[in-house]
Amino acid sequence: MRNVYLDNNATTMVAPEVRDAMTPFFEELWGNPSSIHTFGGQVGKYVEEARERVAALIGADPSEIIFTSCGSESDNMAVRGAVEAAGGYPHIITTRVEHPAVLAICRYLESRGCRLTELGVDSKGQLDLDQLKDSLRADTAIVSIMWANNETGVLFPIDQIAQIVKGAGCILHTDAVQVVGKLPVNVRETPVDMLSLAGHKLHTPKGVGALYVRKGTKLNPLIHGGHQEGGKRAGTENVPYIVGLGRACDLAAVNMKEEMIRVKTMRDRLEDGILATCSDVRVNGDREHRLPNTSNVGFEYIEGEAILLMLDEVGIAASSGSACTSGSLEPSHVMRAMGVPFTAAHGSIRFSLSRYNTDEDIDHTLKHLPQIVKRLRELSPFVQQVGARRE
Amino acid sequence: MWDYTEKVIDHFRNPRNVGAIKDPDGVGEVGSLACGDALKLMFKLDDQQRIADVKFQTFGCASAIAASSALTEIIKGMTLGEAEKVTNKDIAEYLGGLPEQKMHCSVMGREALEAAIRNYRTGESATTELEGRVVCTCFGVTEDEIERIVRDNNLSTVEEVTNYCKAGGGCGGCHGEIAEIISRVRGEPVQVEQPRPAPKRITNIERIKLIEETLEREIRPRLRQDGGDIELVDVEGNRVLVSFRKACAQCPAAKFTMKDVVEAPLRQFVSPDIVVEEVKP
Numbered sequence A: 001m002r003n004v005y006l007d008n009n010a011t012t013m014v015a016p017e018v019r020d021a022m023t024p025f026f027e028e029l030w031g032n033p034s035s036i037h038t039f040g041g042q043v044g045k046y047v048e049e050a051r052e053r054v055a056a057l058i059g060a061d062p063s064e065i066i067f068t069s070c071g072s073e074s075d076n077m078a079v080r081g082a083v084e085a086a087g088g089y090p091h092i093i094t095t096r097v098e099h100p101a102v103l104a105i106c107r108y109l110e111s112r113g114c115r116l117t118e119l120g121v122d123s124k125g126q127l128d129l130d131q132l133k134d135s136l137r138a139d140t141a142i143v144s145i146m147w148a149n150n151e152t153g154v155l156f157p158i159d160q161i162a163q164i165v166k167g168a169g170c171i172l173h174t175d176a177v178q179v180v181g182k183l184p185v186n187v188r189e190t191p192v193d194m195l196s197l198a199g200h201k202l203h204t205p206k207g208v209g210a211l212y213v214r215k216g217t218k219l220n221p222l223i224h225g226g227h228q229e230g231g232k233r234a235g236t237e238n239v240p241y242i243v244g245l246g247r248a249c250d251l252a253a254v255n256m257k258e259e260m261i262r263v264k265t266m267r268d269r270l271e272d273g274i275l276a277t278c279s280d281v282r283v284n285g286d287r288e289h290r291l292p293n294t295s296n297v298g299f300e301y302i303e304g305e306a307i308l309l310m311l312d313e314v315g316i317a318a319s320s321g322s323a324c325t326s327g328s329l330e331p332s333h334v335m336r337a338m339g340v341p342f343t344a345a346h347g348s349i350r351f352s353l354s355r356y357n358t359d360e361d362i363d364h365t366l367k368h369l370p371q372i373v374k375r376l377r378e379l380s381p382f383v384q385q386v387g388a389r390r391e
Numbered sequence B: 001m002w003d004y005t006e007k008v009i010d011h012f013r014n015p016r017n018v019g020a021i022k023d024p025d026g027v028g029e030v031g032s033l034a035c036g037d038a039l040k041l042m043f044k045l046d047d048q049q050r051i052a053d054v055k056f057q058t059f060g061c062a063s064a065i066a067a068s069s070a071l072t073e074i075i076k077g078m079t080l081g082e083a084e085k086v087t088n089k090d091i092a093e094y095l096g097g098l099p100e101q102k103m104h105c106s107v108m109g110r111e112a113l114e115a116a117i118r119n120y121r122t123g124e125s126a127t128t129e130l131e132g133r134v135v136c137t138c139f140g141v142t143e144d145e146i147e148r149i150v151r152d153n154n155l156s157t158v159e160e161v162t163n164y165c166k167a168g169g170g171c172g173g174c175h176g177e178i179a180e181i182i183s184r185v186r187g188e189p190v191q192v193e194q195p196r197p198a199p200k201r202i203t204n205i206e207r208i209k210l211i212e213e214t215l216e217r218e219i220r221p222r223l224r225q226d227g228g229d230i231e232l233v234d235v236e237g238n239r240v241l242v243s244f245r246k247a248c249a250q251c252p253a254a255k256f257t258m259k260d261v262v263e264a265p266l267r268q269f270v271s272p273d274i275v276v277e278e279v280k281p
Helices: A016-022 A044-058 A071-086 A100-111 A129-135 A158-167 A239-277 A304-313 A333-337 A359-379 A381-390 B006-013 B062-075 B088-094 B100-122 B143-153 B158-165 B175-186 B204-225 B246-250 B254-269
Strands: A065-068 A091-095 A115-119 A140-144 A172-175 A194-198 A209-213 A281-283 A294-299 A348-352 B026-032 B037-045 B051-059 B134-136 B228-236 B239-245 B275-278
Touching: A016 A239, A044 A065, A044 A194, A044 A209, A044 A239, A065 A071, A071 A091, A071 A100, A071 A140, A071 A172, A071 A194, A071 A209, A091 A100, A100 A115, A115 A129, A129 A158, A158 A172, A239 A281, A239 A294, A239 A348, A239 A359, A304 A348, A304 A359, A304 B006, A304 B062, A359 B051, A381 B037, A381 B051, B006 B062, B026 B100, B037 B062, B037 B100, B051 B062, B062 B088, B062 B100, B088 B100, B088 B143, B100 B158, B134 B143, B134 B175, B143 B158, B143 B175, B158 B175, B204 B228, B204 B254, B239 B254, B254 B275
Parallel strands: A091 A115, A091 A140, A140 A172, A172 A194, B239 B275
Antiparallel strands: A065 A209, A194 A209, A281 A294, A294 A348, B026 B037, B037 B051, B228 B239
16 A cells, blocks of 8 residues: 655654664664773764754754754753753743643743743734733743744744844744754854754654754753763763764755755645645645645544544545544644634644655545545534535 | 554444434434534334434544444344443443543443433433533533443543543543542542631732732633633622633633632632622723
8 A cells, every 4th residue: 555654743754864874873883972992982973973964954053052862852951951040930931832842841840930921823823923022021031932833834933033032132942843954944044042953853763852052051951960962961972863863964954945845846736635625624824934844734524533544544644633633632732722613623634744755645645535524524413514504 | 543443443434324314203412513523313213112223423533433333233223211221331342442532432422322312202402401510611511421420430530531521621620520529429538638728817908919829820821721811800808800801701611710710719829708700891
């Protein structure tokens, strides 16, 4: 059966080039870079090389890159590290549509006595920047606002946000896990203080991430116990994966421009095709300001898990903000924050593409999806009511 | 990824008895689009008062569709007396089991069946009106329903109750009450948390300050999660006048919110005799 993977915001295929770059570090070069002997010590230079590559992709200095185990660790380190460096129980600003890795640590810190402001979004998923301005206080230790939303792909105007936050003398962290590798990022032009990225969203295996920390930013470590990463993140380096991340950043830098045009073309064809062939469908999020690879579509009157399982039967992998898929009873916090009607939130499906998708993948999806929607609507008690109303 | 049995997958892929019946004898409708699943069940009886034909329409996930399909297969050919003895457990067992978090799908089947039988016998509307005291305002689950689910399925934790009927799966404000119901049904002593004693003999200014603090710390975060907000308008003795903002202002469940989310914490943290009243802006 054809395998069509349209869930690249969840994780991505390991690039063969990345795998090849990692292999020697499982076979010969498995020493500890902190060792004094040549066998271990020689590995250190590959870690530094990887650091340069990651830095180059986002316009940073290599000394500003800290390797972590994942995007969630980077997010936790940024928020908690800044709050602890500020001391006391400072104020934190974030948004209601953040990834749980940011939202949960912010709410945890709130439960420990910090003050938290969660900025809402409008129906397109966009922030009110005046509200951000008004929320900044003298004791605001950190503002953490994502660059792109993982569910809808909506891009926040991070340049304007940086102007506002930096203008007030505050620290700005951005979760850029969904952006790095998909769109150009340059921390020299976009003056964020910290930026999280995760390897497996740009074709490394799961288990490696990084946090960019601008020179001079006060940050306490999350993991204590070693001198690694300049004392900012203890733990023996995950050398093969760090090397893999370096290679993945290289590939992204080389391929980004051309691929994003190709990926966007495929995404648009998929979305336009769905809108043309299925009724009672809406695109969730700001279509003008979106990642080029993501489409979040709400199918009214049917439920997301049922759609996903039927897609799965024909080899198509996607994901949903429906309540049932997550095991919780309410639809995704992002859909709710945007005020997406329940009728469409329960039936919202996210398609996210990568450079490994092909036109045939889109053809295959457009061939099967309308039938699946039709079949589930035949089962739904609401469709007849809707039909009846219209007649 | 859910661990569905082959039988669940089979009934999801090939649901039996889908559709509607012309001139049905009984119709039952439960659930809603907002809740994430809904089932419309209808049957027709033969001259021996047996269920000759039964059809369903379901909005919901794979297990909701499978549970509806299973229900129709179970009750086909039964008398109404036999059918009303069918429990949610029978539906789950017919499917070789359901994941714990999906047990509410089997409960939805039983509820629709009951509504349809009631509709046939009494001519009452096919949709179930909430009767009795509502415990979970997010999903509209009553005390009676929770008691029954705890008894039928021998449940012992709040989490299990949420899995079986969704109660407690939204804001979480009713967890304490659900725990009390479980204890009552199971005949175990209730462990009620002692409310923090309110400070005694405070001035009116201190009182208003305490109310503002409680609003900010305990109440606003929960309202904001759902896009709402609240403003303190005035305090007159034990009367606290507030005004809902944003999403709360249009929310049909606001009167429940007022009691559970606003009044309860103020009574706990400020004074037990507080009465909150809404003032329209």
